[in-house]
Amino acid sequence: MTDPVTVVDAMERMSGRHPGFRRAHALGRCYDAVFTPSGAAAAYTTAVHLQGSPTPAIVRYSNTAGDPSQPDGGAAVRGMSVKFLSPETDLVSLNVPVFMASTPAKFLDMTRALTDKPSGSTERADAVIAFITANPESTHAFQEAATIPVPESYATIRFWAQHAFVWVGPDGVRRFVRYRWEPASLRHLTAEDTAEWPPGHLLDELEDRLPVTFSLRVQFAGPEDPTNDPTQAWPADRPEIDAGTLEIVKPVADQEFWDRSVFDPTRLTDGIELSDDPVLAYRKQAYAEGHRRRAAGA
Numbered sequence: 001m002t003d004p005v006t007v008v009d010a011m012e013r014m015s016g017r018h019p020g021f022r023r024a025h026a027l028g029r030c031y032d033a034v035f036t037p038s039g040a041a042a043a044y045t046t047a048v049h050l051q052g053s054p055t056p057a058i059v060r061y062s063n064t065a066g067d068p069s070q071p072d073g074g075a076a077v078r079g080m081s082v083k084f085l086s087p088e089t090d091l092v093s094l095n096v097p098v099f100m101a102s103t104p105a106k107f108l109d110m111t112r113a114l115t116d117k118p119s120g121s122t123e124r125a126d127a128v129i130a131f132i133t134a135n136p137e138s139t140h141a142f143q144e145a146a147t148i149p150v151p152e153s154y155a156t157i158r159f160w161a162q163h164a165f166v167w168v169g170p171d172g173v174r175r176f177v178r179y180r181w182e183p184a185s186l187r188h189l190t191a192e193d194t195a196e197w198p199p200g201h202l203l204d205e206l207e208d209r210l211p212v213t214f215s216l217r218v219q220f221a222g223p224e225d226p227t228n229d230p231t232q233a234w235p236a237d238r239p240e241i242d243a244g245t246l247e248i249v250k251p252v253a254d255q256e257f258w259d260r261s262v263f264d265p266t267r268l269t270d271g272i273e274l275s276d277d278p279v280l281a282y283r284k285q286a287y288a289e290g291h292r293r294r295a296a297g298a
């Protein structure tokens with residue numbers, strides 16, 4: 001098993017150590033939200049928050065970097081984490097559909113390839129190419145990351161939870177699903193338009209727009225679709241439902257309290273189970289290790 005201490009140490013080498021901050025997605029802000037289920041999920045999962053009644057939620061938007069002073073205008077990966085509060089269950093997503101590593105050990109190899117050699121050096125470029133060559137399943141995610149647009153707003157991009165999860169229906173039938181947050185409209189800019197954006201620009205921008213909405217799209221796997229590999233998307237023609245609408249209303253009153261909390265993708269509720277994806281299961285330990293460090297002020 002890949003030791004989470006080693007993995008989080010490697011993550012710290014990517015962005016430097018910033019005491020008290022998350023080792024990834026350091027700069028973020030939390031918002032009060034309400035999720036209103038459409039009812040369409042009730043035939044497929046007994047999860048209470050997906051039945052009929054609205055449930056309060058906390059949403060955290062973030063930049064991926066472990067460095068909270070990273071300017072916001074770059075073509076970077078970004079995060080949208082949702083904590084449904086009743087019952088408490090987390091859904092953590094990125095604005096790319098697939099992940100860069102198919103196992104925790106490969107995530108460590110990738111992190112080393114991205115950090116071991118000096119920044120900007122030919123050796124580092126070679127190490128990244130060697131990683132992709134040895135792990136061709138990661139090619140899709142590297143292509144996505146290389147072509148990612150800068151969003152006009154956190155409210156105008158899609159977010160994917162990337163992993164497969166299992167829904168258990170009222171009839172006991174188990175189905176593999178994947179989640180996507182679909183914004184009311186999609187709008188991107190170019191890195192030239194946004195070159196002057198300071199750190200946190202998009203967090204401030206969102207506050208001027210609120211309230212904003214996303215719909216929760218749920219894709220069902222075909223019989224041959226991989227459920228254990230977050231680097232592999234499922235074909236776009238798989239059946240989908242609209243499970244409900246998330247309305248993001250206002251910044252939370254107590255930012256410090258909510259920013260201290262952990263959004264853990266393995267925190268599930270009855271009616272939803274982990275798939276056989278090793279990266280998904282592993283994230284529980286990695287996030288606990290990251291949280292242990294930042295809670296201690298390290």
Ligand code: HEM
Binds near residue numbers: 028104261262
């Ligand atoms: C082996 C794989 C991974 C490792 C080791 C890892 C590690 C971490 C760590 C240490 C944190 C900070 C946690 C904290 O301090 O609370 C974090 C945050 C985050 N990660 Fe990952 N991660 C992995 C995979 C993924 C994947 C597949 C996604 C795709 C959805 C993802 C999305 C995020 C997001 C959005 C956050 C910010 C969560 C928040 O808002 O609190 N990570 N990750």
